[in-house]
Amino acid sequence: MWAPSFLSVLHDLWRFFWRIDDSSSARLPVLNTRAVAVARPAPSRPLITLDTQRQSVVQLNTGTLYTDESIETILIRNQLKSYDEHLVQSGNLNLIEWLLYKIHLQNKSIALLALRMSPLGLWHQTVKGLPDVKVGIEPATSALMEWFDESRESQVGLIERVSPDNTITLRTISSVPSGTYTEYTFTEQVWKNFGPVFTRFRS
Numbered sequence: 001m002w003a004p005s006f007l008s009v010l011h012d013l014w015r016f017f018w019r020i021d022d023s024s025s026a027r028l029p030v031l032n033t034r035a036v037a038v039a040r041p042a043p044s045r046p047l048i049t050l051d052t053q054r055q056s057v058v059q060l061n062t063g064t065l066y067t068d069e070s071i072e073t074i075l076i077r078n079q080l081k082s083y084d085e086h087l088v089q090s091g092n093l094n095l096i097e098w099l100l101y102k103i104h105l106q107n108k109s110i111a112l113l114a115l116r117m118s119p120l121g122l123w124h125q126t127v128k129g130l131p132d133v134k135v136g137i138e139p140a141t142s143a144l145m146e147w148f149d150e151s152r153e154s155q156v157g158l159i160e161r162v163s164p165d166n167t168i169t170l171r172t173i174s175s176v177p178s179g180t181y182t183e184y185t186f187t188e189q190v191w192k193n194f195g196p197v198f199t200r201f202r203s
Contacts, residue, residue: 057105060181062171066093067179076101080112087116092179095156095172096120099144102158106142107132107201121146121154124199134200139168139191147196157184159198 058075060066066073073093080087080101087100100112110127118126124135124146139145143159145168157172166188174182186194 058101060098062181062183065177065180066173068092073179079104083112087112093173094178095175098173098181099123099156099158102142103144103201110201119154120156121148123156124197127199127201132202136198136200137196139166139198140200142200142202144199144201145170145191145196146199147194149194155194 056075058072060072068074068091070093076093076097077088080097083104087097089097096116100115103110103115104112109131110133114126115123123144127133128135139159139162141159141161144156145159146154146156149155157170160169160171160183162168168186168188168191170184170186172182172184174180
């Protein structure tokens with residue numbers, strides 16, 4: 001009579017024993033996984049920051065034609081677009097785009113749209129009297145030089161340098177062929193005959 005009861009107890013003990021073992025083995029991988037996660041943290045990635053405040057200055061080479069596919073033209077137009085998309089034109093890089101870009105680098109308070117709407121040769125009238133702007137008849141490095149030729153066509157460029165003898169080097173974007181970055185050198189006697197006006201955009 002005790003044999004069935006004894007067997008039943010053994011059976012219960014057997015089932016109890018294996019239930020503990022199953023649960024232990026089930027929990028073991030979880031504990032190991034947590035231990036591995038703590039022991040081997042994910043490697044940190046290097047922090048990459050972008051300086052969005054800096055703008056690279058686009059440099060042009062004299063005698064080079066800048067088309068709408070030139071990287072320099074694209075960079076200049078992208079910066080003009082960030083100011084106002086109406087400043088950008090199509091085709092080869094033109095004189096107005098280049099002048100607006102260069103003037104903005106010198107003085108960011110200048111209203112580029114106002115210059116864009118003013119006729120070339122008379123930009124000095126648009127900005128005269130503004131803070132840090134000086135209009136006069138003496139050349140200076142980076143100044144805008146405006147004059148009218150014998151046929152009353154406006155001529156505009158930026159002064160690259162002024163020599164001790166007052167010889168000036170002028171850079172501009174020519175219209176023939178369109179988009180060519182061009183450099184001219186004028187002695188004092190020559191440029192004075194033009195009767196130009198010089199505008200400095202920074203004091």
